[in-house]
Amino acid sequence: MVTGDSPAISKILHLTGHNSYSPCRFCTIKGTPFQKKYKVKDRDVERLKTTYYYPLTHPTDVPAEHRISEAHHTYDPLNLPRRTNTGFIADATDAENDDTGRVAKDTGIKSRSILCRIPSIRFPYSFPIDVMHLIYLRLTRDLVALLNGSYFESGASKMRNCEPAYCLQEKVWRKIGKEMGSARIPTGYGRQTRNIDKYMKSFKSEECATFLHNLSLHLLRNRVSNDVYSMFMKLVLGISLAINYVILDTDEIRLLLKDFVLDFYRIFYRQEYKMLRVCKYTIHSVLHIADCLDWWGSAANF
Numbered sequence: 001m002v003t004g005d006s007p008a009i010s011k012i013l014h015l016t017g018h019n020s021y022s023p024c025r026f027c028t029i030k031g032t033p034f035q036k037k038y039k040v041k042d043r044d045v046e047r048l049k050t051t052y053y054y055p056l057t058h059p060t061d062v063p064a065e066h067r068i069s070e071a072h073h074t075y076d077p078l079n080l081p082r083r084t085n086t087g088f089i090a091d092a093t094d095a096e097n098d099d100t101g102r103v104a105k106d107t108g109i110k111s112r113s114i115l116c117r118i119p120s121i122r123f124p125y126s127f128p129i130d131v132m133h134l135i136y137l138r139l140t141r142d143l144v145a146l147l148n149g150s151y152f153e154s155g156a157s158k159m160r161n162c163e164p165a166y167c168l169q170e171k172v173w174r175k176i177g178k179e180m181g182s183a184r185i186p187t188g189y190g191r192q193t194r195n196i197d198k199y200m201k202s203f204k205s206e207e208c209a210t211f212l213h214n215l216s217l218h219l220l221r222n223r224v225s226n227d228v229y230s231m232f233m234k235l236v237l238g239i240s241l242a243i244n245y246v247i248l249d250t251d252e253i254r255l256l257l258k259d260f261v262l263d264f265y266r267i268f269y270r271q272e273y274k275m276l277r278v279c280k281y282t283i284h285s286v287l288h289i290a291d292c293l294d295w296w297g298s299a300a301n302f
């Protein structure tokens, strides 16, 4: 078994990366392009930069000037086009023999990893999702940023771009931070909690986990819409079951996490082009956690 965060796994598997057109080591989902204007440094010139995001269905309102001809499929969250060990190695070999780079872009694999020489390694089964990085350090932070309005302003602590449908009022978020900072929990549950409003950027994975598993449902109750609260419940229950030392039913976890992802897309993305940026590889990866449980047992193992 080889574990790590997405950039580390991409490097070791010679993948094009978790922001590329074909980002996933588990399936062959293709990214939807999003074009953003940026200014060239020290020059009064604007250029377009293309970034890929990974919704299950494409936006319904792509602006005419940003329309890109690359085909995008509609994906079934319970029946994603999975990679196999044989297919993975064949794609890597094809990419090595292709000088144009098209195979690498299309398959997401640039060449064969040195790990191909180890017979017991299977692609992608030997590379399960690291829940600490994916759920606690990435997804929990993204969810918090969406709720407090800082998602689209990296580094901002002020309330910005609030969407009334799901964003918390600033005073409510401040109050949640204070309540979390003053909460007293038994030391067996981890370190003393800190104010999430003030210190989220420096939260360790343990603190993100404590927030998600032990505090989020209490702190958000009657403060977010029923839709958002229901979405959180599915995530908290699904991940709590996934990290349990005894896994009784991976299908129950699969359905819970699938429903969480669909709720996430419905609430935050809404098939709107401008909201594509919430559809990172992080949220797509959640759909593969149950597969990793099938292969390796409890997520506490990897």
Ligand SMILES: [Zn+2]
Pocket: 024, 025, 026, 027, 028, 029, 080, 284, 288
């Ligand atoms: Zn995938």
